[in-house]
Amino acid sequence: SFYWAIRRAAQFEGVYADAQTAADYWQTVADKINAACDAGTLPSRTGRRTATSQPIKAEYVPATLSETWNGLCHAAGLRGCAPYEALRSIGTEEDFAAWSGYLHCSFNSSAEAGKDTPYYSLYQKAVFAVMQGWAWVYSILLTVGVVCALFFHLTELLPWIRKKCTAQTVVPWLLLFGIFGMALLRCAMIAFVEVSSFGIGTSTMYLATVHPLLALYAFVGLFLYGRPLKRKETA
Numbered sequence: 179s180f181y182w183a184i185r186r187a188a189q190f191e192g193v194y195a196d197a198q199t200a201a202d203y204w205q206t207v208a209d210k211i212n213a214a215c216d217a218g219t220l221p222s223r224t225g226r227r228t229a230t231s232q233p234i235k236a237e238y239v240p241a242t243l244s245e246t247w248n249g250l251c252h253a254a255g256l257r258g259c260a261p262y263e264a265l266r267s268i269g270t271e272e273d274f275a276a277w278s279g280y281l282h283c284s285f286n287s288s289a290e291a292g293k294d295t296p297y298y299s300l301y302q303k304a305v306f307a308v309m310q311g312w313a314w315v316y317s318i319l320l321t322v323g324v325v326c327a328l329f330f331h332l333t334e335l336l337p338w339i340r341k342k343c344t345a346q347t348v349v350p351w352l353l354l355f356g357i358f359g360m361a362l363l364r365c366a367m368i369a370f371v372e373v374s375s376f377g378i379g380t381s382t383m384y385l386a387t388v389h390p391l392l393a394l395y396a397f398v399g400l401f402l403y404g405r406p407l408k409r410k411e412t413a
Contacts, residue, residue, distance in 0.1 A: 261306045331355060
């Protein structure tokens with residue numbers, strides 16, 4: 179949201195009068211931010227330049243590949259998706275008043291100012307435990323499904339590649355692999371930004387689109403295993 183706020187403010191200042199003016203202005207902003215990072219005036223989580231579109235460097239490759247794998251496991255394992263927040267209420271009465279006023283609603287009834295009273299009752303935690311159990315079972319089934327679908331997919335695709343075949347026999351399998359490829363690409367894209375700039379750790383929010391792609395790939399890959407993906411010729 180702050181990107182849009184900055185752009186909106188720049189628009190009111192006439193920065194977008196024409197393309198060249200906008201390009202010159204934002205280049206100046208980038209140069210000043212990078213200079214401040216290099217000088218240590220503006221701290222950076224990673225100790226590198228702060229940006230969302232970093233230059234691609236060889237030093238980022240190993241860490242990006244590692245974080246890509248972490249992101250893939252994060253999405254398949256439904257990590258960071260606990261149904262409740264485990265933090266305790268340690269805010270002051272002034273904090274509670276400010277938060278409630280900002281949200282325009284009453285605060286959690288279990289929260290006690292200045293104390294570490296748990297937010298949720300034992301009954302609520304029992305319900306959440308059941309939900310987490312379901313998520314645990316589902317994550318195992320999803321992971322196994324993706325691995326099996328990928329194995330079956332390769333066993334079907336590789337023989338077609340090794341022998342003479344037509345586009346109608348290979349392209350459908352390649353298109354199916356594109357679903358899995360999009361999931362990997364999303365993980366890799368977020369991994370690069372995390373390694374080169376963000377430094378906030380593997381984030382469920384940024385990987386949210388990976389999960390439906392994995393579920394779709396697992397379902398379609400297993401459903402189509404052993405079925406010919408080619409058009410039947412009619413006499």
